[in-house]
Amino acid sequence: LEIINAIKDTIYENYGIDFKDDFLFTNSLSLHLESLFKRIKENNESINNVYLSDIKSKFPLLFEMAVTSKKIIDKYLNTSINEDEIGLLCLHFGTAYDRYIQNDKYKVLLISPLGAATTENCMTKINKSFNSKLNIVDVSAYLDEVNINKQNIDFVLTTIPLRTTQIINIPIIEMNVFLTSEDEFMIHKVLLELDEKKNAKLVQELKNKYVKKE
Numbered sequence: 001l002e003i004i005n006a007i008k009d010t011i012y013e014n015y016g017i018d019f020k021d022d023f024l025f026t027n028s029l030s031l032h033l034e035s036l037f038k039r040i041k042e043n044n045e046s047i048n049n050v051y052l053s054d055i056k057s058k059f060p061l062l063f064e065m066a067v068t069s070k071k072i073i074d075k076y077l078n079t080s081i082n083e084d085e086i087g088l089l090c091l092h093f094g095t096a097y098d099r100y101i102q103n104d105k106y107k108v109l110l111i112s113p114l115g116a117a118t119t120e121n122c123m124t125k126i127n128k129s130f131n132s133k134l135n136i137v138d139v140s141a142y143l144d145e146v147n148i149n150k151q152n153i154d155f156v157l158t159t160i161p162l163r164t165t166q167i168i169n170i171p172i173i174e175m176n177v178f179l180t181s182e183d184e185f186m187i188h189k190v191l192l193e194l195d196e197k198k199n200a201k202l203v204q205e206l207k208n209k210y211v212k213k214e
Contacts, residue, residue: 003076004029007069014068015061017100025096032092033073040079049084062090062097069093106134106194109151111158113141118177122159125179126187133191155190 004026008019019025039047049055056063066089074080110126112119123136137153145166148156155171156162162172171190175183 001026001030003033003072006072006076010068010072011065015065017065017097019096019100022096022099024099025092028095029089029092032088033077036073036081036085037077040077047084047088049087052084052087055087055090059090059094062093063087065093066090102135105132106154106191107137107152108134109148109153109156110136110139111141111143111156111160111162112139112177114159114177119159122177122179126157129179129184130187130191154194157187 007029012018012020063086066086069089070081070086108126110119110123112122114122119139123139126134126136134154136157138151143156143158143162143164145164145168149169153170155173156168157173157175159175159177161174164172171193173183173186173190175186
């Protein structure tokens with residue numbers, strides 16, 4: 001477990017990608033390293049990775065993360081694993097990265113009391129334009145002011161005007177059900193603002209960790 005934590009810490013420090021709570025990644029990588037250690041101990045030849053060239057050319061970030069992790073593995077196992085083994089590590093980083101991307105999308109509440117067909121058409125247009133950046137995690141006919149700040153939602157999209165009586169701590173965008181260019185602009189604007197906040201938070205965390213107070 002110590003080696004896995006060291007790998008997770010290094011990936012976060014170098015790439016800002018957090019696998020710390022990904023237990024599937026922990027389990028799969030642990031099993032892989034156990035198998036690797038057994039092969040080394042029994043002096044078995046390394047596995048021939050026939051997909052190595054494709055992995056290096058098509059997934060350079062994953063391969064770079066695996067190379068970074070190799071240094072830790074070499075230190076802990078007192079060995080030097082080759083590129084074929086590094087390529088196998090990429091499989092674990094790839095599946096973990098896919099989960100990370102999905103979880104890293106901004107969570108959106110859609111307010112739309114206009115009927116199932118109209119709402120579904122609206123969701124399709126939003127997903128077509130912003131699928132890589134957001135997930136519509138809930139659809140409602142009205143805004144629950146009491147619980148909205150407790151729902152871990154990043155912002156609200158609404159097809160109707162909203163009158164709020166309480167302070168809502170997240171952005172609310174009123175949009176046309178057909179998603180106009182003006183709507184897309186406003187959504188992009190909010191996404192950029194959220195990205196800036198997220199990056200600023202990450203930079204501050206790294207400063208707190210590495211910059212010594214005078």
